Amino acid sequence: MRTRYRFERRTLLTGGIGLALAAVPGARVPLAQSLDKVSFQTNWRAQAEHGGYYQAVAAGIYRRHGIECEIRMGGPQQNPSQLLLAGRVDFIMSNGFQALNYARENLPFLTIGAIMQKDPQVLMTHAGNGINSFEDMKGRPILIGASGRVTYWPFLKAKFGFTDEQIRPYTFNVGPFMADRMAIQQGFISSEPFAAQQAGATPRVFLIADAGYQNYQTTIDASRRIVTEKKDLVQRFVNATIEGWTAYMKGEDVGAANGAIKRDNPEMDDAKIAYAVRVMKEAGIVQSGDALQLGIGAMTDARWKSFYEGMRDVGLYPAGLDPARAYSLEFVNKRVGLT
Incomplete structure (x- = not known):
């Protein structure tokens, strides 16, 4: 997909x-x-x-x-x-x-x-890998697209101490996510998690709006x-x-x-x-x-x-x-x- x-x-x-x-x-x-x-x-x-x-x-x-x-x-x-x-x-x-x-x-x-x-924007990772909150994502590589870097990413940096060094290019497919159980990637709550499920993963989804993104x-x-x-x-x-x-x-x-x-x-x-x-x-x-x-x-x-x-x-x-x-x-x- x-x-x-x-x-x-x-x-x-x-x-x-x-x-x-x-x-x-x-x-x-x-x-x-x-x-x-x-x-x-x-x-x-x-x-x-x-x-x-x-x-x-x-x-x-x-x-x-x-x-x-x-x-x-x-x-x-x-x-x-x-x-x-x-x-x-x-x-x-x-x-x-x-x-x-x-x-x-x-x-x-x-x-x-x-x-x-x-906003339906989420970060998602694999269930059971020890990443259980936004705070747990600090310092870890995250797959982020270009526009995300000038919208929700500054919010996450200010809120949770993320840094630009964590950003990895997002290729708009779930292949890299499926290949790495520690992967974290952007998505929409109504789309990417479904694609990951269809590919055999059990994604854990974190809605950025629930962290105060307005x-x-x-x-x-x-x-x-x-x-x-x-x-x-x-x-x-x-x-x-x-x-x-x-x-x-x-x-x-x-x-x-x-x-x-x-x-x-x-x-x-x-x-x-x-x-x-x-x-x-x-x-x-x-x-x-x-x-x-x-x-x-x-x-x-x-x-x-x-x-x-x-x-x-x-x-x-x-x-x-x-x-x-x-x-x-x-x-x-x-x-x-x-x-």
């Missing part, structure tokens, strides 16, 4: 594979009502980690909100941020670092929702122009997306959504999808923290401030940056999907 590390690839994505998902017949939209067309660019090929968007299309949720949503699947030659900056898409899937980049570079874009309350992941980003000029459309898109994610995480009639994921990305199968959904639920990737009280997609000023200050303190962002310029809380925290 080809290992995928979405944050790493997120820095490489350019271009576009346009894939429009057909709406399900019977969606409750008045015949006389025209649908607002929007495009949403994902950060990688279709997978369970995008399931809520596929669910919102497949179950007709976007249509019930008066929207025809075109999901444009990401890939190795695409950069969602560049597509957004060029005005080629309406919304993109991104992350907290990109939001702070908007503020730092004074760009007219911002984050309007955060689907993943926890990056929002799988965010929804948009231009300030659409947020200002089309508030109603943006609100309907956000609400429908949240409803799609609520249904997908509950496992309510997700067969059509999963079928669309598998059609768009033949590397996906039922086992991979089921594993990803299960570990996302167990780890609280989507539904934890503020989302439990405010609904999926929740964000808060306090967390954005804390995330910025933490990344400032490790040298990734300058002092004096106003993190409030990176996001808007206008469209989330409305308890959509909570009953």
Whole structure:
């Protein structure tokens, strides 16, 4: 299985594979009502980690909100941020670092929702080898990709005393991991551990978010122009997306959504999808923290401030940056999907 590390690839994505998902017949939209067309660019090929968007299309949720949503699947030659900056898409899937980049570079874009309350980034090693905590990893070689060195790695250095001398190149496959029982490598909780299991290993997984790493992941980003000029459309898109994610995480009639994921990305199968959904639920990737009280997609000023200050303190962002310029809380925290 080809290992995928979405944050790493997120820095490489350019271009576009346009894939429009057909709406399900019977969606409750008045015949006389025209649908607002929007495009949403994902950060990688279709997978369970995008399931809520596929669910919102497949179950007709976007249509019930008066929207025809075109999901444009990401890939190795695409950069969602560049597509957004060029005005080629309406919304993109991104992350907290990109939001702070908007503020730092004074760009007219911002984050309007955060689907993943926890960044799925993990370090993993082999069970039973004596490495039982992040503290036990200090001084040991760790397989890390290029973008990890400027995102979560500075956090780990500050938190646990890691040093750059520990870094070894990550080749985005589990071969080196399988060859060394003392190996430690990066991954996403929903992907690399599954690949290691399929190869015969028993991985032990350490979620960096649980150590205090506060990056929002799988965010929804948009231009300030659409947020200002089309508030109603943006609100309907956000609400429908949240409803799609609520249904997908509950496992309510997700067969059509999963079928669309598998059609768009033949590397996906039922086992991979089921594993990803299960570990996302167990780890609280989507539904934890503020989302439990405010609904999926929740964000808060306090967390954005804390995330910025933490990344400032490790040298990734300058002092004096106003993190409030990176996001808007206008469209989330409305308890959509909570009953």
